[in-house]
Amino acid sequence: MGGGYEYNGERFREELAELASIERPSASPGERLAAEWLKERLREAGAPARIETERALGSYWWPLGLASAAAALAGAAALRSRGRAGRFAAAAVAAVAAAGIADDFPPSPRRSLRRGLPKRETFNVVADLGPQDAERTIVVVAHHDAAHSGLIFSPALPETIHRFFPSFFEDNDTSPAMMWPAVGAPAAVALGSLLGSRALIGLGAAVSAGYAAAMADIGSRAVVPGANDNATAVVLLLALARALAESPTESTRVWLVSTGSEESFSEGMKAFGERHFGELPRESTFFLCVDTVGSPHLNVLRGEGFMRMNEYPADALALIDGLAEELGIWLFPDLRLRNGTDGLEALAAGYPTVTMCSVTELKTPANYHWPTDTAENVDYETLADAVRLSEALIRRLDERWLS
Secondary structure (H helix, E strand, O other): OOOOOOOOHHHHHHHHHHHHOOOOEOOOHHHHHHHHHHHHHHHHOOOOEEEEEEEEOOOOHHHHHHHHHHHHHHHHHHHHOOOHHHHHHHHHHHHHHHHHHHHHOOOOOOOOOOOOOOOEEEEEEEEEEOOOOOOEEEEEEEEOOEOEOOHHHOOHHHHHHHHHOOOHHHHOOEOOOOOHHHHHHHHHHHHHHHHOOHHHHHHHHHHHHHHHHHHHHHHHOOEOOOHHHHHHHHHHHHHHHHHHHHOOOOOEEEEEEEEOOHHHOOHHHHHHHHHHHHHOOHHHEEEEEEOOOOOOEEEEOOEEOOOOOEEOOHHHHHHHHHHHHHHOOOOEOOOEEOOOOOHHHHHHOOOOEEEEEEEOOOOOOOOOOOOOOOHHHOOHHHHHHHHHHHHHHHHHHHHOOOO
């Protein structure tokens, strides 16, 4: 396959520590600093890059929190109302909140709840390598912003579930649908208001109030260092840049892309798609999304999605699975995510796409959105395997495209 990246653990540690030291919430001056840091490191690696400035809210807790709070208040009003008009008004507010929340999840347009909220600048970094006249393109996507913490992300939650229900994680290969109740609760308020069911209204209002409180908690928390999520993938981009500068592809362009505002529901990737999907034909473009590859076990997702499961294409999965076997890299099998990475945007747009991530024995990313997500807690062997597998995928596609 050519190439072959030489694992340099010390360099990985140095780069991770540098990036993790930058406080870089979505659509912030810190995110811009991280983008400029990456642009300079890519230049040093032999991959000149540019920064594309886009517009983003930089938050998901504001739209989801406000809509959930509106549904909770509508439910309270419906419970106090003595006439149909009040209940119907409450139903209308709750129904709009439910529809707005559902629309805010990727890969939806995400315009209804965010329309009136203030936008800021977010920063995507793009390096374009390989022959410029190539008919085929591989896009490797990471993200350089970091997430806010929140009680809902406490590692004590999965540990407690495992302690009392040890078979829970063994029996489930799909993460819990944490956002279904966010839509279902205001829908319950709307339906209960129309039917005159106080029990349904009360349940929906209580759950909506809980979501509003959780979003407020996330918004008030500090940004985590984001070493695993997702400085690991940024370091992977730098490793690929060095490998491809040393041994370029022959028949395929490679775009190394790091998005901003991934942690605010892939706003940077949405903007990248609006800017570039039109120039990237589906039949000759392959997307590899890399997100959080510093947990103990490397994994390639079988599917993902907030409201419905979007399955990754079988031929793309077969390709990367086969390469992992050739390299002797074990992949944690058959996992799906009831959430979303940047890969979901490319997948929904119809591109051959795979998303590489990593998990612990409990099938969750290590130190996810928690202050312990530091460079010291990254599994560098997993990161090295992710680099090897990513380069192998690029080399194989450069030799022969998907049939």
